[in-house]
Amino acid sequence: MAQGGRRRQGDAVHAGKLHWVVALNRRNRSLFFAIGLFVLGTHLIYLQAGTLMWTLLSLQLLVYPQLAYWRAARAPDPLRAEMQNLLLDGLLLGAWITVWGLPLWISFMLFVGVCVNVVIFMGLPSLWKGVASVVAGVALVAALHGLEFRPHTELLTSLLCIVLLTCYLLFIAHDAYRRGIKLRHSRHELGRRLAEITQLQSQLQEQAERDPLTGLHNRRFLDDALERELATCAQAGVPLTLVLIDIDRFKRINDTYGHPAGDEMIRRLADLLRERVRDEGLIACRYGGEEFLMMLPGTPVAEALDMAEELRATFESLLVVSAGQAMRTTLSIGVAGCPDHGTQAQPLVLRADKALYEAKLRGRNRVVRASDARASTRALADPA
Numbered sequence: 001m002a003q004g005g006r007r008r009q010g011d012a013v014h015a016g017k018l019h020w021v022v023a024l025n026r027r028n029r030s031l032f033f034a035i036g037l038f039v040l041g042t043h044l045i046y047l048q049a050g051t052l053m054w055t056l057l058s059l060q061l062l063v064y065p066q067l068a069y070w071r072a073a074r075a076p077d078p079l080r081a082e083m084q085n086l087l088l089d090g091l092l093l094g095a096w097i098t099v100w101g102l103p104l105w106i107s108f109m110l111f112v113g114v115c116v117n118v119v120i121f122m123g124l125p126s127l128w129k130g131v132a133s134v135v136a137g138v139a140l141v142a143a144l145h146g147l148e149f150r151p152h153t154e155l156l157t158s159l160l161c162i163v164l165l166t167c168y169l170l171f172i173a174h175d176a177y178r179r180g181i182k183l184r185h186s187r188h189e190l191g192r193r194l195a196e197i198t199q200l201q202s203q204l205q206e207q208a209e210r211d212p213l214t215g216l217h218n219r220r221f222l223d224d225a226l227e228r229e230l231a232t233c234a235q236a237g238v239p240l241t242l243v244l245i246d247i248d249r250f251k252r253i254n255d256t257y258g259h260p261a262g263d264e265m266i267r268r269l270a271d272l273l274r275e276r277v278r279d280e281g282l283i284a285c286r287y288g289g290e291e292f293l294m295m296l297p298g299t300p301v302a303e304a305l306d307m308a309e310e311l312r313a314t315f316e317s318l319l320v321v322s323a324g325q326a327m328r329t330t331l332s333i334g335v336a337g338c339p340d341h342g343t344q345a346q347p348l349v350l351r352a353d354k355a356l357y358e359a360k361l362r363g364r365n366r367v368v369r370a371s372d373a374r375a376s377t378r379a380l381a382d383p384a
Helices: 002-017 020-047 051-073 078-099 104-122 124-145 155-208 219-236 250-257 259-276 301-316 345-361
Strands: 240-247 283-288 291-297 320-322 325-327 331-338 366-369
Touching: 020 051, 020 078, 020 104, 020 155, 051 078, 078 104, 078 124, 104 124, 104 155, 219 240, 219 283, 219 291, 219 331, 219 345, 240 250, 240 259, 240 301, 240 345, 250 259, 250 325, 259 283, 259 291, 259 301, 259 320, 259 325, 291 301, 301 331, 301 366, 331 345, 345 366
Parallel strands: 331 366
Antiparallel strands: 240 291, 240 331, 283 291, 320 325
8 A cells, every 4th residue: 555655656756857858868768779789780690699698788778778767767856867877878888899899880889879968968068977988888898808809890780880870860960950949939939928928017017007087197107207207307407397287166067967977077188188298208197086287397387387278278168078968167277397386296296286276266267376376275175
């Protein structure tokens, strides 16, 4: 029972941590070692090898690839185990070529194959490890049984070694090409998705800074932009003017015609403001409820007063229709500018707010400059 549980746990670990290099090398070993048995078998025939050598070589080339895979797949670190398998390949193949007396083409084919594998998966600086693994296999057999140098290989074996080595190198190159193409496509797809995410983030940021009813910037955007624009204008030595606007008797419109009518009134005013801030740098935002604010960098107070007066007159003559009902109302506007009425964001907004309140006190439907407003604060209940 416990043993079965450990087996299932091992399979789960194997499934979760198996590295693609382990699976790739299992395929490569299984395929080319099997073909290698045919190629090297021609040399065994030339040597008139006995049953034992045929059996051992068959185990090496047919069974060993599966054992190497099994070992790496179930190791705590499959990739590291597979790198060890590559060096074990070199050790074993080095031992075989020593047993055969270092036949030239067989030795060259196996040596190059081991070195290529090491460089592909471990990098060129690790080439010495591949060389050392083959040399270690040669040295081990030479130490145990001595070394009889027999470099000759039959023509058929030599030709088959050349063909097998060429096929292996082409196979590896093609596999690298396919992976390169796949990586390029993956990078392209990643870049496309990153662009989509960036665009989505930009859209979300834009939505977070826009009023959903009017499409104008909201107060959150204004709080950041005003500080920034004041600093820019101060550095450039140019004025900045705020125009604070309130729809007169807006509560009466909601009570008389309904909130959809009030929303339509707000949208129509927003359209007028949008037309007046088309120049780069000019900003209109919904300040809150039925209040709006225009931030006009580079615009002196006198010019902003003319703009505000023109806006007031236009809105006064505007006929707003909602659900078949026609409505008219007016605007009260306060104007304050930097540096005339302040150089900091909050004091400047407060001066514009006081000017707006002064316009309300004077009977609404008018524009008041901050310097013309009385030094009073808003009452608890503002005139609508």
